Amino acid sequence: MSPCAMSPCHAWLIQQTNPDHPIEVGSGVSIGRKDSCRIKVDGKTISAVQCEVKWTAQLQCFQLVDRSSNGTFLNGQSLGKGEASRLTDGDQVQLTKGWQQNSELQFTFVTSFVKLGVKVKDAPDLNAKMEESSIAPPELAEVTEAVAPDAAVDGEKVKLQEALAEAEARAASLSAELAQIKEQLSADAELPAAVEVPTAVEPSEVETERIQLLAQVDDALKEAAREEGICSAHRELMEDCHKVQEALLLELKELFANRESLVQEKRRCEENTTACRAVEKRVQDLAKAKQSDVKDLQQQARGLISEIHIEGTSLSQRIPSDDRREEGHNLESPAKRCKVSSIDTGTLFAETMALG
Secondary structure (H helix, E strand, O other): OOHHHHOOOOOEEEEOOEEEEEEEOOOEEEEEOOOOOOEEOOOOOOOOOOEEEEEEOOOOEEEEEEOOOOOEEEOOEEEOOOOEEEOOOOOEEEEOHHHHOOHHHEEEEEOOOOOOOOOOOOOHHHHHHHHHOOOOOHHHHHHHHHHOOOHHHHHHHHHHHHHHHHHHHHHHHHHHHHHHHHHHHHHHOOOOOOOOOOOOOOHHHHHHHHHHHHHHHHHHHHHHHHHHHHHHHHHHHHHHHHHHHHHHHHHHHHHHHHHHHHHHHHHHHHHHHHHHHHHHHHHHHHHHHHHHHHHHHHHHHHHHHHHHHHHHHHHHHHOOHHHHHHHHHHOOOHHHHHHHHHHHHHHHHHHHHHHO
16 A cells, blocks of 8 residues: 555645645644644634544545534534544534634635645745736646546545455455465375376466355355354343343242232231130120129119118108107108118119119
């Protein structure tokens, strides 16, 4: 690969505020506030290193790489930090969102002086003559034609360079694999001593054998890649199955634990129900016994009241009237005492009924 392909020199950045002084990109140029940047731009929204324009040998093209966190724009489209985008002739590079109000933050990427419309820096006298006369000198015309290829040709050239680089890399890889296969074949199958080895092989046969071996190697690589993809998919599927199995086992353990707790809770509920029924039966028995006792007390109270009335009536009939008067001054009459007893007994009966 030629040095020009590794580090092309036909690319420039033109600042909108300074179109007469294009900046040659070479193999790379950085833009930002940092002193080490080749293009130093001051501003509050500009990062230390805002972006970078560099040559990428693998892709055989220039790329714009955003190095900031506040955005770099290519043709109005924002790039993310670390994102790279391919540059073509005439692309507009803008620094941060303030580029619309500040033309100092806007650059144009060009690959030829014809599209610049500016003076050639190294030939001021020729430019002065060109301004005076519309006829360009032959030497300058040749230089202009040499450095001003058509944009379509440039694009095709870049594509061909990319395809060539890929083909070279592929050929180198296949050549190495072919050498390994030949070594293995020579080690595994030695030729018998009696067999005469031809001293010369026609180039067409060698080329045919080489093409066949390359085709076999290519098929083997494709088959290996396909099998590797299948194995990778199987591994991912097995990993997913293991994860699902672990999750199901955890859920099963939780379900068993919940089932055990429910069984214990059910057992406690049954024990509590049995105890409640026993207490209820005991309360009913006590209530029945109390009702029976109350009935007995009521019957006893009625009998006592009847006896008291009978005795009081009998005593009042036995005592003469005169004696009752005389004794009335000093003693209470039996009827009064019986009446008091009757009142106390009635009160006792009422309280007994209330308790019942």
